[in-house]
Amino acid sequence: MKVFSNDCTFNYSWEEVSTGNWVKYCPWNDQSTHVIAVDTLSRQVDPKTGILRTERLITCKQSAPQWLNSLMGSSDVSLVFETSYVDLASKKVTMTSSNMTWSNLLSVHETVVYQPLSERQTRFSQEAKITALCGGWQKVKNAVEEATVCRFSENARKGKEGFESVLEMSRRVFSEERQKEQNQRKMVAA
Amino acid sequence: MSSSLAPECNEVKERYDSCFLKWYSEKYLRGKGQKDECAALFNDYKHCLTVSFPTLTSRIISDDPKGALKERGIDKMLEEAREDHKDSDAVHMRRTCKFIAEQN
Numbered sequence: 001m002k003v004f005s006n007d008c009t010f011n012y013s014w015e016e017v018s019t020g021n022w023v024k025y026c027p028w029n030d031q032s033t034h035v036i037a038v039d040t041l042s043r044q045v046d047p048k049t050g051i052l053r054t055e056r057l058i059t060c061k062q063s064a065p066q067w068l069n070s071l072m073g074s075s076d077v078s079l080v081f082e083t084s085y086v087d088l089a090s091k092k093v094t095m096t097s098s099n100m101t102w103s104n105l106l107s108v109h110e111t112v113v114y115q116p117l118s119e120r121q122t123r124f125s126q127e128a129k130i131t132a133l134c135g136g137w138q139k140v141k142n143a144v145e146e147a148t149v150c151r152f153s154e155n156a157r158k159g160k161e162g163f164e165s166v167l168e169m170s171r172r173v174f175s176e177e178r179q180k181e182q183n184q185r186k187m188v189a190a
Numbered sequence: 191m192s193s194s195l196a197p198e199c200n201e202v203k204e205r206y207d208s209c210f211l212k213w214y215s216e217k218y219l220r221g222k223g224q225k226d227e228c229a230a231l232f233n234d235y236k237h238c239l240t241v242s243f244p245t246l247t248s249r250i251i252s253d254d255p256k257g258a259l260k261e262r263g264i265d266k267m268l269e270e271a272r273e274d275h276k277d278s279d280a281v282h283m284r285r286t287c288k289f290i291a292e293q294n
Binding site for chain 2: 015018019022023025026035036037038039040041043044045046047049050051052053055057059079081083085086087088094096098100101103111174
């Protein structure tokens, strides 16, 4: 098993980041182009705790190294199942995800947490546990795990850059919306 | 907004996503999220996905004849993934263990 972990800070409030998180893979993000579809499968607010629980199906299209493809005989489309929890009371977003495709050969379990650092800053922590399940040589397993970790770190870097543009655009759009609403109110009042 | 895996559901998805985002930022984050205001739109979207899944499965299978989808289908794979995520529910939903709840 290999563990990939990554932490970074976004200079946006937790409210902004947790909202932007729902549109992370929109056209404003020109970096994370490997995510081609995001579908919500279920969503509820727990009446006791107020926790918002969401299940999503994430579709990625990314070519694997050729040797890995020939080993796995898989296409470049992969499906990821994600369950996320927004705990408003403790201001914490947790997203857990695992691979649905290639699961006979590889197990990837990822956890992402967004928590406020201050009023204006949010901490992002990511950890992925990657285990090659293919029987056989340790050498092959190691190579499969290493290739996956490498892809993870590349996607993480792109993900941060892409999410930064989403946050920037969201802030702009939200403030424009607010301005519009204020103007409308003024017009009604006048 | 992101696309749907089923292109035919993009329109209903877009409507639902916009509704949800508005509800999330204006109601839920302000502690007023008890009422699900987007339920009707979500049902439309979910219905579209359910109808499209069999076609989707065959579309992915034709790209990937040796893949897991052919043997198991998307519903079965989702079921397995859900089962796999049950442990994280216990951790992140702040659930009390059944035996402790019974003692109290």
